[in-house]
Amino acid sequence: MQELICATSSVSFNSLPSSPVNHTFYDNTRFTFRFLRNKHIASFPCMRAQQSEATDGSAINIASDDSKVDALDIKESKVKNSQIDIAATQGIKIRRRPPTGPPLHHVGPFEFRLQNEGNTPRNILEEIVWNKDTEVAQMREKKPLGSLKKATDIAAPPRDFIGALKASSEKTGMPALIAEVKKASPSRGVLREDFDPVEIAKAYEKGGAACLSVLTDAKYFQGSFENLEAIRNAGVKCPLLCKEFIVDAWQLYYARAKGADAVLLIAAILQDLDIKYMTKICKMIGLTVLVEVHDENEMDRVLEIDGIQLIGINNRNLETFEVDISNTKKLLEGERGEKIRQKGIIVVGESGLFTPADVAYVQEAGVKAILVGESLVKLEDPTKGIALLFGKDISE
Numbered sequence: 001m002q003e004l005i006c007a008t009s010s011v012s013f014n015s016l017p018s019s020p021v022n023h024t025f026y027d028n029t030r031f032t033f034r035f036l037r038n039k040h041i042a043s044f045p046c047m048r049a050q051q052s053e054a055t056d057g058s059a060i061n062i063a064s065d066d067s068k069v070d071a072l073d074i075k076e077s078k079v080k081n082s083q084i085d086i087a088a089t090q091g092i093k094i095r096r097r098p099p100t101g102p103p104l105h106h107v108g109p110f111e112f113r114l115q116n117e118g119n120t121p122r123n124i125l126e127e128i129v130w131n132k133d134t135e136v137a138q139m140r141e142k143k144p145l146g147s148l149k150k151a152t153d154i155a156a157p158p159r160d161f162i163g164a165l166k167a168s169s170e171k172t173g174m175p176a177l178i179a180e181v182k183k184a185s186p187s188r189g190v191l192r193e194d195f196d197p198v199e200i201a202k203a204y205e206k207g208g209a210a211c212l213s214v215l216t217d218a219k220y221f222q223g224s225f226e227n228l229e230a231i232r233n234a235g236v237k238c239p240l241l242c243k244e245f246i247v248d249a250w251q252l253y254y255a256r257a258k259g260a261d262a263v264l265l266i267a268a269i270l271q272d273l274d275i276k277y278m279t280k281i282c283k284m285i286g287l288t289v290l291v292e293v294h295d296e297n298e299m300d301r302v303l304e305i306d307g308i309q310l311i312g313i314n315n316r317n318l319e320t321f322e323v324d325i326s327n328t329k330k331l332l333e334g335e336r337g338e339k340i341r342q343k344g345i346i347v348v349g350e351s352g353l354f355t356p357a358d359v360a361y362v363q364e365a366g367v368k369a370i371l372v373g374e375s376l377v378k379l380e381d382p383t384k385g386i387a388l389l390f391g392k393d394i395s396e
C-alpha cells in the first residue's frame with residue numbers, strides 16, 4: 001500500500017487510495033501530486049467541503065524531476081510552518097503532530113526510528129492527538145471516504161440533539177443531562193469494572209437523561225464505536241454524542257455511519273478554520289456540533305464563528321487534568337455571557353459535577369445542560385445516581 005505524507009493542512013489527510021484522481025474529497029481543490037520512490041506526496045493549499053467525485057485530471061500535476069521535488073518540499077515545509085504559525089496566533093498550544101515528523105523514517109528501502117525531544121508529546125492531550133492522527137490514518141486505509149459516505153447515506157436518520165436538551169430543561173426547570181457512557185479515563189483509571197454500555201445507557205435513559213455521550217476512544221478511555229452502535233441498535237431513544245478526539249473530517253462521516261447524532265469538536269486542538277470547515281460538513285450530514293472550550297481565549301475564538309449553537313465549557317483542563325467547576329462561571333461572566341445569550345447559544349457545563357450543589361452552581365452561572373460521567377457511571381445503579389445528582393427524580 002502506498003503512503004501519502006501530507007503536512008499542508010492542520011486537518012490530517014494521511015492516506016489516499018492509490019488513484020487520487022477518483023478520490024472524492026478534493027473536488028475543486030488544486031493539489032499537486034507526485035511519486036517519490038514508493039511514496040506519494042501530495043500538497044494542496046487548503047481543504048474544501050467535499051461534494052462530488054474529483055475527476056478533473058488537469059488539476060493534477062505529476063512532478064517527477066528532482067527540481068520540482070525540491071520545490072515541493074520547500075512549499076510543503078512553508079505551508080506546514082504557516083499552519084503552526086496560525087495555530088500560535090490563535091493561542092493553540094497543542095501541536096497536532098510531532099514537529100520533527102513521525103518517529104518512523106524511511107531511507108531508501110530501510111526504515112528506522114528516531115528518538116529526539118521534538119517527538120515527545122508535552123502533555124496527555126498532545127499524546128492523545130498524535131496517537132489519534134496515526135489511528136485515523138490506518139482506519140482511513142481500511143475504509144476510504146467513498147465507502148464511508150455510502151454507509152452514511154443509509155445510516156438511520158440523525159435525531160434532534162439540541163431539541164432534546166431544550167425539551168428536557170423546559171420540562172424539569174433544571175439543566176438537561178447529557179449522561180456519559182465512560183469506562184475509564186487517563187486521569188481516573190477504570191471507573192467501573194463490570195461495564196455493560198447498553199445497560200448503562202438504558203439506566204441513564206430511565207433516570208431522565210436527555211442525551212447520552214459515548215466515549216469511542218479505545219486507547220485512553222477504553223471506549224469503542226461498537227459501544228456507540230450497540231447503544232443505538234438497542235432502541236435507546238436519547239440522541240447520542242460521539243465523544244472522540246476529532247482531528248480529521250473523515251471521523252465525522254465515520255461517527256455518523258456508526259449512528260452518532262452529535263460530535264465533539266475541541267477548540268484546544270482545532271484551529272478556527274478547522275472548526276468552521278468541520279461544522280459545515282456536520283451540517284451537511286445532519287450531525288449536531290458541540291464545541292468544547294476551556295478558557296477565555298477558546299471561548300472568544302468560538303464566539304466569532306458563525307453557526308455555533310452549542311458550546312461546552314470543560315471544567316477539566318485536558319492538559320493537566322485539573323478540575324475546577326468555577327471555570328464554567330468564569331467563562332460566562334460579563335460581556336461574554338451577554339454575547340452568548342444574544343446569540344441564543346446553549347451552554348453545557350462539563351466535568352467534575354457530583355452533587356445537587358454543583359448542579360445548582362453551574363445552573364446559576366447560566367448553563368442549560370450538563371455533561372456528567374464519573375459521578376453517575378461509578379454508582380451501582382446509574383438511574384438512582386441521576387436522582388442523587390439532581391437532588392430529585394427528573395425522569396417524570
Ligand SMILES: O=P(O)(O)OC[C@@H](O)[C@@H](O)c1c[nH]c2ccccc12
Nearest residue numbers: 314350351352353371372373374375
Ligand atoms: O467524568 P466527568 O468528570 O463527569 O466528565 C465528563 C466529561 O465532561 C468528560 O469525560 C470530558 C469532557 N470533555 C472531554 C473530551 C474528551 C474526553 C472526555 C471529556
